[in-house]
Every structure is written in structure tokens, then in C-alpha cells.
Amino acid sequence: METLQTTCVIAGGGPAGMMLGLILARNGVDVVVLEKHADSFRDFRGDTIHPSTIGVLGELGLRERFLGLPHTSVPRLDVVVNGNRVHAIDFGRLRPPDDFLVLAPQWDFLNFLAAEAAAYPNFRLLMSTDATGLIWDGDVVRGLRANGPDGPLEVRARLVVSADGRGSERRGQAGLRPRAFGVPIDVLWFRLPSPKNQPAHTLAYIGGGGMVVTIERDDYLQVGLVIAKGGFGRLQEGGLGAFRDAVEQAAPHLRAVLETVTDWDQVKLLSVQIDRLPRWYRRGYLAIGDAAHAMSPAFGVGVNYAIQDAVAAANALAGPLQDDDALAGTIDLRLLDAIQRRRVPPVAAMQRIQLAAHRFISRPEGVRLLPDPLPAPLRLALDGVTPAMQAVSSRLIGRGLRPESVAVELR
Numbered sequence: 001m002e003t004l005q006t007t008c009v010i011a012g013g014g015p016a017g018m019m020l021g022l023i024l025a026r027n028g029v030d031v032v033v034l035e036k037h038a039d040s041f042r043d044f045r046g047d048t049i050h051p052s053t054i055g056v057l058g059e060l061g062l063r064e065r066f067l068g069l070p071h072t073s074v075p076r077l078d079v080v081v082n083g084n085r086v087h088a089i090d091f092g093r094l095r096p097p098d099d100f101l102v103l104a105p106q107w108d109f110l111n112f113l114a115a116e117a118a119a120y121p122n123f124r125l126l127m128s129t130d131a132t133g134l135i136w137d138g139d140v141v142r143g144l145r146a147n148g149p150d151g152p153l154e155v156r157a158r159l160v161v162s163a164d165g166r167g168s169e170r171r172g173q174a175g176l177r178p179r180a181f182g183v184p185i186d187v188l189w190f191r192l193p194s195p196k197n198q199p200a201h202t203l204a205y206i207g208g209g210g211m212v213v214t215i216e217r218d219d220y221l222q223v224g225l226v227i228a229k230g231g232f233g234r235l236q237e238g239g240l241g242a243f244r245d246a247v248e249q250a251a252p253h254l255r256a257v258l259e260t261v262t263d264w265d266q267v268k269l270l271s272v273q274i275d276r277l278p279r280w281y282r283r284g285y286l287a288i289g290d291a292a293h294a295m296s297p298a299f300g301v302g303v304n305y306a307i308q309d310a311v312a313a314a315n316a317l318a319g320p321l322q323d324d325d326a327l328a329g330t331i332d333l334r335l336l337d338a339i340q341r342r343r344v345p346p347v348a349a350m351q352r353i354q355l356a357a358h359r360f361i362s363r364p365e366g367v368r369l370l371p372d373p374l375p376a377p378l379r380l381a382l383d384g385v386t387p388a389m390q391a392v393s394s395r396l397i398g399r400g401l402r403p404e405s406v407a408v409e410l411r
Contacts, residue, residue, distance in 0.1 A: 033126070053303070090390040159321065170291070179275060185226050186226075190223055192258065212226070283333060308346075
């Protein structure tokens with residue numbers, strides 16, 4: 001069995017794992033990242049890069065290079081409720097230059113981070129390498145076992161980080177069990193050609209008792225139909241006609257392109273879950289991102305909260321992991337506990353907001369608040385509260401409840 005020695009080994013080459021690996025490598029820490037897939041190409045992943053993440057890239061001197069990739073800059077996101085367009089989020093209210101949202105395929109973002117990290121000789125990314133288990137020394141985690149293209153291997157390290165998503169088996173092997181919060185919805189993701197006269201960037205269409213999320217690409221839409229938890233089977237029983245009707249009721253302008261969905265294989269079920277580990281760490285082990293707290297797709301904040309976890313972890317750990325005299329030791333548990341204590345309040349608060357939003361849209365009365373057409377007095381009232389709503393929503397969605405900045409000494 002091949003054995004590698006490193007300082008930090010990260011399971012999972014998603015946003016949290018790649019950002020943590022990049023910042024640590026830039027600061028002299030030897031890092032190995034294990035990614036079980038052969039590439040980053042996976043459809044229907046979180047593809048919104050929020051202003052908070054653009055700000056982190058700027059602190060690392062990578063902002064302009066990232067924005068040189070194909071992307072769509074979005075200064076504002078609207079919501080259409082029963083035919084009434086509401087200007088819900090205006091990122092222009094944030095401090096420039098990070099006053100817009102970027103829509104970019106997640107695989108482009110991950111490949112960008114990987115390419116930047118590969119410039120450092122102390123960074124190794126092992127693709128097609130699936131972490132299978134923890135290496136223990138008594139009650140201390142000392143590394144990971146994995147299967148790679150050339151067979152089994154062990155990666156021994158001072159610190160193991162689980163950034164391997166909401167289905168992480170490593171956290172269970174570490175004896176950590178998440179607390180699940182009941183979510184009443186699932187989401188069906190699919191692609192549609194961009195319709196003619198596509199409206200301005202619209203986060204969601206709510207109407208007809210349902211909700212449809214739209215994410216614009218260069219020449220198509222990534223679309224999500226919100227359904228009741230466990231309701232996919234019942235929808236399939238009604239055939240694709242029932243599926244198209246459900247989409248059209250909320251987003252009538254998609255009628256002309258819905259016929260392109262001709263097979264259920266084009267529709268992917270995302271079982272929405274929200275959970276959180278009561279404890280994120282053991283001696284020699286730390287969980288971040290979805291491995292520590294699964295977020296729902298609501299507001300598209302999952303990627304950005306994972307990035308903020310990575311930044312907080314890097315700020316706390318880069319210095320101690322650079323200490324060559326302590327290579328045989330473990331990271332002080334107080335440092336790992338401090339990372340969790342810093343990140344839990346904003347994560348828990350956002351999860352509560354997501355749960356409230358899901359309960360709201362899962363009830364028929366929750367999506368029928370604004371009549372169509374909107375009476376003039378109600379329109380005036382809505383216009384009056386919109387600026388205050390935008391001031392809160394742009395900060396809440398664009399920056400987050402506790403945005404993280406890369407420590408000055410690590411930039």
C-alpha cells in the first residue's frame with residue numbers, strides 16, 4: 001500500500017476543500033486534497049458566487065483572473081409573485097467593488113481554484129481518489145485511507161479535514177452525527193432552452209400554488225421546481241404533462257420551451273435537507289462546509305457558507321500547521337473548537353431563515369399573498385417598503401450574517 005506523508009489532508013475537492021487547500025498551500029502548509037471523481041463536471045450544483053466570495057478572491061489577488069472566466073454578473077435579483085414583479089435583492093446597495101453576484105458553472109470555479117493551487121509545490125490534488133476511512137492512533141485521527149487509480153493508499157497527516165459534503169461518511173467514522181431539521185420540500189432540477197424575450201434576472205416565480213427557481217446560463221436556463229417532500233413519485237404518476245403544468249402555473253413564460261423535456265431522465269431530484277453537527281471536530285479531525293452543516297438551496301448560499309468556513313479554518317490553522325517543530329503533534333482542540341464557535345451562529349441563523357422560508361412556500365396560502373393584478377394602494381405600499389427590504393436582503397444574501405475575510409498575513 002502506498003503511503004503519503006503530509007501536514008493536512010482534505011477529503012473532498014468541492015468549494016470548501018479547494019479554498020482551504022489553496023489558502024494553506026499559499027502559506028507554506030503541505031496539503032493533499034482527495035477528490036473521488038475524475039473531474040469537477042457535475043450538473044445542477046450550486047453555481048452562484050456571492051459578493052462575499054468575490055471579496056475573498058479579491059483578498060487573495062485572484063478577483064480579476066476569476067472574472068476573466070465566462071460568467072454572468074447579476075446586479076439585482078427579482079421575484080415574481082402571482083405575476084407581480086418584486087425587486088427583492090439589489091446587490092448594488094453593497095459596498096463596491098463586490099456589489100454583484102456571479103453566475104458561473106461550479107466546475108469552472110473549482111477548476112480555477114485547483115489551477116491556482118497547483119502553482120504551489122506543496123499542494124497535491126489526487127483525482128479519482130475516494131477516501132474510505134480514517135486512520136486512528138488511539139483516540140487521535142492520523143490520516144485517511146483511500147482508493148486511487150493505482151490502488152489503495154494511506155495519507156498520514158497532522159490534520160484531517162472532511163469537506164466531502166452532506167453525505168460524508170468520514171464524520172460518521174469520527175463518531176459525529178448530525179441533527180436533522182425537517183424540511184417540507186424537495187426540488188426537481190432540469191434544463192430548458194432560454195425562451196424568447198427572457199425577463200430580467202429572476203430568482204423565483206411563485207404562483208398557482210407552486211414555485212419555480214431559474215438560473216440563467218449563456219444559452220439555457222437551469223430550472224428548479226419546488227415540490228412537496230416525497231412528492232416526486234406522485235408527480236411522475238401524472239406523466240410529463242402534469243410536470244409541465246406544474247412548472248407553467250408558476251412560470252407561464254416557460255410554456256413554449258417546456259416541450260423540450262421529453263423524458264424523466266432529464267429531471268434530477270434534489271432531496272432537500274438541513275442538518276448540523278452538534279460538534280465539528282475530534283482530535284486530529286475537523287468537518288467544514290456541508291459535511292458540518294447541510295444547507296438547503298434557498299437563497300443559493302450553500303457554496304458561500306462553505307467558502308466562509310474554509311476561510312475561518314485557514315485563518316485559525318495556517319500558523320499552527322506551519323510549525324515544523326510540532327509535525328508529530330496534533331492541533332490544539334481549542335483551535336478547532338474556536339472555528340466551530342465562530343461559524344455556528346451565522347450557519348444556525350441562516351438555517352432558521354431557510355426553514356421559515358420553506359414552511360412559508362410549502363403552504364398554499366404562502367404563495368397567494370399578492371393578487372394579480374395588484375391593486376394600486378398595495379403597489380404603492382410595496383414600492384414604499386422595497387428599499388428597506390433590499391437593504392436587508394442584499395446584506396443577508398450577498399454578504400452573509402458573518403462574512404469572513406482572509407487574515408492579512410495570509411493574503
